Amino acid sequence: MRILAIESSCDETAAAIVRDGKEVLSNIIATQIPVHQIYGGVVPEIASRCHLQNIAPTVEQALQQANMTFDDVDAIAVTAGPGLVGALLVGVSYAKALAYALQKPLIGVHHWQGHLCALQLEHDIEYPYLALVASGSHSGIVEVLSDNDFRLLGASLDDAAGEAFDKISRALGLGYPGGPAIQKAALLGDAAKISFPIAKTHDTYDFSFSGLKSAVLNHINQRRMRGEELTEQDKYDLAASAQEAICTALAEKTLLAAQTKGYSVIGVVGGVAANQLLRQKLADNKNGIRVIYPSPIFCTDNAAMIGAAAYNYYQRGEFADMSLNADPRKPIYFV
Amino acid sequence: MQYLTISADETMEIAQKLGEALPADSLLILNGDLGMGKTVFAKGLAAGLGITERITSPTFLLVQEYDGGRLPFCHMDAYRLEDCPVADLGLDDYWSSRGVCLIEWGELLSEILPESYTKIEIARLDDEHRVFTVSGEHEALIAELWKDFEYK
Numbered sequence: 230m231r232i233l234a235i236e237s238s239c240d241e242t243a244a245a246i247v248r249d250g251k252e253v254l255s256n257i258i259a260t261q262i263p264v265h266q267i268y269g270g271v272v273p274e275i276a277s278r279c280h281l282q283n284i285a286p287t288v289e290q291a292l293q294q295a296n297m298t299f300d301d302v303d304a305i306a307v308t309a310g311p312g313l314v315g316a317l318l319v320g321v322s323y324a325k326a327l328a329y330a331l332q333k334p335l336i337g338v339h340h341w342q343g344h345l346c347a348l349q350l351e352h353d354i355e356y357p358y359l360a361l362v363a364s365g366s367h368s369g370i371v372e373v374l375s376d377n378d379f380r381l382l383g384a385s386l387d388d389a390a391g392e393a394f395d396k397i398s399r400a401l402g403l404g405y406p407g408g409p410a411i412q413k414a415a416l417l418g419d420a421a422k423i424s425f426p427i428a429k430t431h432d433t434y435d436f437s438f439s440g441l442k443s444a445v446l447n448h449i450n451q452r453r454m455r456g457e458e459l460t461e462q463d464k465y466d467l468a469a470s471a472q473e474a475i476c477t478a479l480a481e482k483t484l485l486a487a488q489t490k491g492y493s494v495i496g497v498v499g500g501v502a503a504n505q506l507l508r509q510k511l512a513d514n515k516n517g518i519r520v521i522y523p524s525p526i527f528c529t530d531n532a533a534m535i536g537a538a539a540y541n542y543y544q545r546g547e548f549a550d551m552s553l554n555a556d557p558r559k560p561i562y563f564v
Numbered sequence: 565m566q567y568l569t570i571s572a573d574e575t576m577e578i579a580q581k582l583g584e585a586l587p588a589d590s591l592l593i594l595n596g597d598l599g600m601g602k603t604v605f606a607k608g609l610a611a612g613l614g615i616t617e618r619i620t621s622p623t624f625l626l627v628q629e630y631d632g633g634r635l636p637f638c639h640m641d642a643y644r645l646e647d648c649p650v651a652d653l654g655l656d657d658y659w660s661s662r663g664v665c666l667i668e669w670g671e672l673l674s675e676i677l678p679e680s681y682t683k684i685e686i687a688r689l690d691d692e693h694r695v696f697t698v699s700g701e702h703e704a705l706i707a708e709l710w711k712d713f714e715y716k
Binding site for chain 2: 239267269270271274313365366384388389391392395396399439443446447557558
């Protein structure tokens with residue numbers, strides 16, 4: 230069972246061939262990050278245009294690398310939402326046309342189910358497990374009861390974790406995307422230099438990063454108003470201190486949820502899952518909780534994860550027809 | 565005209581009143597520093613429009629659209645577009661459609677804004693008190709809706 234999967238929900242045009250939901254035969258990602266960099270983040274209209282340019286060559290490359298032709302494909306899968314409507318439409322229209330022309334089954338995949346299924350590419354998953362989903366657009370803690378049953382325990386009340394990284398990175402002049410930039414700068418900084426607030430969202434598993442972001446920006450502004458220019462070392466220290474606060478918030482809530490609900494495995498997915506400090510903080514638990522991650526290439530938006538999820542859809546007999554539409558606000562986790 | 569709120573709850577309240585009354589095809593520009601209550605204002609406005617979905621930050625995707633209310637609601641954050649060429653980004657599509665469009669840091673888009681819009685500036689009086697300065701298209705409507713909050 231070889232599935233051709235397409236992902237175009239945000240700023241990566243991606244195509245992959247995945248066998249039996251597990252074996253990645255090819256995984257091509259045409260990133261648009263350089264195009265969006267001057268805007269400090271994705272711009273919807275530009276993303277749509279780039280997807281249009283990239284999609285056909287990306288799919289072709291995925292087939293080539295897997296040594297396959299369209300005839301060898303058993304099904305076509307595509308991210309149907311949530312994401313940017315114009316960006317999603319490029320992938321959805323392309324996948325529908327392919328499925329129609331080739332007379333192959335079509336599968337519409339939920340982007341976040343894709344992120345969760347990135348775990349099954351490299352791990353043998355036993356349900357239920359607890360997942361921390363952390364990216365630029367969403368942060369949440371989810372109980373994964375089966376491959377199709379998710380319970381959201383908590384989510385960010387304001388900014389997502391990745392967004393907090395982006396905004397702080399921008400203020401420090403470290404560039405976009407913020408997560409990798411902050412992580413790199415933090416290596417040279419002292420995390421204990423400044424103590425930033427960790428939002429206490431008591432009695433819930435929700436996160437809040439807006440206050441932290443404001444605290445960092447206020448700190449920078451106050452320094453500037455006193456006429457003190459930030460030295461490179463100041464920037465590294467601020468990056469380290471901010472990263473410490475974000476990762477502590479994510480790790481504490483996730484470990485608390487695992488402990489309270491009795492989970493022995495935590496899966497961490499989404500772009501922020503690539504952060505080393507977060508991994509370390511989660512691993513440093515005294516309850517013997519095992520923490521699993523996808524490789525970095527499967528943490529960022531990619532189509533292999535969509536191919537993995539699509540295999541589960543296929544097994545369940547969940548197919549889409551030609552009425553499949555992009556759904557930019559598809560409810561998170563619930564199809 | 566200027567208006568005063570004494571708490572985040574009151575900011576929510578005036579925004580909600582506005583959301584309940586705004587006509588289709590309304591463009592609001594919301595200016596104010598970090599921590600002024602722009603997010604609270606957006607949440608209130610959405611509630612007034614009858615949107616029950618959680619309002620999350622539009623910064624990462626630049627814009628969030630909500631269809632569940634009385635009118636479509638478009639929530640944009642132009643903050644990261646400072647010093648960027650904005651003419652060719654298709655942003656005007658968002659406010660030339662039927663609904664209500666709220667743009668945080670909208671003044672950064674001045675070169676592409678249409679002639680008619682409502683500008684709301686939020687300034688801080690102290691930790692809790694906020695002064696709202698309103699000008700433009702819906703000035704009269706807002707004067708009626710917010711008359712109990714007038715600041716002289």
